[in-house]
Amino acid sequence: MDVTIQGLATALPDHELPQDLVRQAAQRVLGPKFENFERLIPSFEQAGIGRRWSVAPLEWFERPHGWADRNQVYLEGTRKMFRDAATAALERAGWRADEVDVVITVSSTGIATPTLEAQLADCMDFRSDVMRVPVFGLGCAGGISGLAIAARLAQAQPGAKVLLVVVEACTPSFRSDRLQKADIIATVLFGDGAAAACLSTDSVRRGAEPRLSMKAEHQHMWPDTLGIMGWEVNDDGLGVIFDRSIPGFAAEHFAPAVDGALAAAGLERADIDRFVCHPGGAKVVQAIETALDLPPDSLDAERAVLHDCGNMSAPTALFVLERVLAAGQTGRMLTCALGPGFTASFAVLERAE
Missing domain, CATH: 3.40.47.10 (Thiolase/Chalcone synthase)
Incomplete structure (x- = not known):
């Protein structure tokens, strides 16, 4: 269902x-x-x-x-x-x-x-x-x-x-x-x-927006990576843990995680019409394009959200998804984000033409 x-x-x-x-x-x-x-x-x-x-x-x-x-x-x-x-x-x-x-x-x-x-x-x-x-x-x-x-x-x-x-x-x-x-x-x-x-799962449509079906979801957590991203708790507040290796890590390790997520859904990269990615920073966006062999500047909505709003942490990927949908994207999409753990989170979405 x-x-x-x-x-x-x-x-x-x-x-x-x-x-x-x-x-x-x-x-x-x-x-x-x-x-x-x-x-x-x-x-x-x-x-x-x-x-x-x-x-x-x-x-x-x-x-x-x-x-x-x-x-x-x-x-x-x-x-x-x-x-x-x-x-x-x-x-x-x-x-x-x-x-x-x-x-x-x-x-x-x-x-x-x-x-x-x-x-x-x-x-x-x-x-x-x-x-x-x-x-x-x-x-x-x-x-x-x-x-x-x-x-x-x-x-x-x-x-x-x-x-x-x-x-x-x-x-x-x-x-x-x-x-x-x-x-x-x-x-x-x-x-x-x-x-x-x-x-x-209710099939009764009330809103005016085209519906977006969730077809699959997947997570991948790499071992021995707790120090890459997170918070330290200090007396004066939260202190960010933000390792400089994140772009390099994404360039090296992101594609196998993507392929694993797609294989779990019975898919391959060629089956995806649009990758929708969390823009952690300009270098991370570039690393993702390189890792997935995407054409240069294909993650245009990601760069636009980063330019207009910065990295807002958790909601940022949904800001990107909103822009991609507003631009009329149809077909199968893979939404992706990297977070503490160190974890990659994925969801396969589909929008009918």
């Missing part, structure tokens, strides 16, 4: 941060503390990012913050993005919030207890018996892994309406105290955003 994505939407926070202003602020805050900072300035220009969006205004980052400050900004920003993305996805699916049977919330950039969907239950008008499934720790792979979780829950309860919300506020974790290269690269790359999707 096919699971279909019946509504897909994205949302951004209120504060636009042009990359040149971020670079100038980083020079003021980090330059006097980090002796090699000047050597990293070209990274701001080479990252392929024109702007990103944040739950906090630029001046917030020029003051010191602890856990409580950071998490409060996370909560305020993610609640709004959750509501905006979920409301738009429900509207596109033609669903009411009180019809939703399962809400899955994917987020790894802050702590919310009660979880976000509980905090928003009244204003969203979720039912009192809605099943809540919060998921933490998937990082950049969370959007695609979230689709897989949502699809399995929809298959387990045929006809149920499953709402997936993937929301991250990466920017409040900006650190000016650790003075590690990974923190500066995070400052170059990361932004905030949310995406939501409505999934069900």
Whole structure:
């Protein structure tokens, strides 16, 4: 029984941060503390990012913050993005919030207890018996892994309406105290955003959007790679783990993982009309094109999302998917994302012409 994505939407926070202003602020805050900072300035220009969006205004980052400050900004920003993305996805699916049977919330950039969907239950008008499934720790792979979780829950309860919300506020974790290269690269790359999707096996079509069928999902975790990506928990906040080897690792190891995911679905690369990839950074996008023998610049939507929004962690791949669908892409697609673990997450999607 096919699971279909019946509504897909994205949302951004209120504060636009042009990359040149971020670079100038980083020079003021980090330059006097980090002796090699000047050597990293070209990274701001080479990252392929024109702007990103944040739950906090630029001046917030020029003051010191602890856990409580950071998490409060996370909560305020993610609640709004959750509501905006979920409301738009429900509207596109033609669903009411009180019809939703399962809400899955994917987020790894802050702590919310009660979880976000509980905090928003009244204003969203979720039912009192809605099943809540919060998921933490998937990082950049969370959007695609979230689709897989949502699809399995929809298959387990045929006809149920499953709402997936993937929301991250990466920017409040900006650190000016650790003075590690990974923190500066995070400052170059990361932004905030949310995406939501409505999934069900129900064949009754309400929304106006063409339906997108989920045909298969797959995950691959490489051994002895825990140190490539993740968070350190420090007294003042989360500290990014972001290894410089990621582009090289993707270039060497991504294609066999893709082939394994496709083989599990009875497919080959030639069967895929469009690869839809998480743009972790300009070098990662280039590494994926090289690894999969794709024509240069074929991942145009990935580069466009990176330019307009930065790397938002988990929802970013769904931003790319939204753009690919808006451009009229049909046929079979493989969505891909790399995340902590070190993990590759995949979903095979199909859209009829």
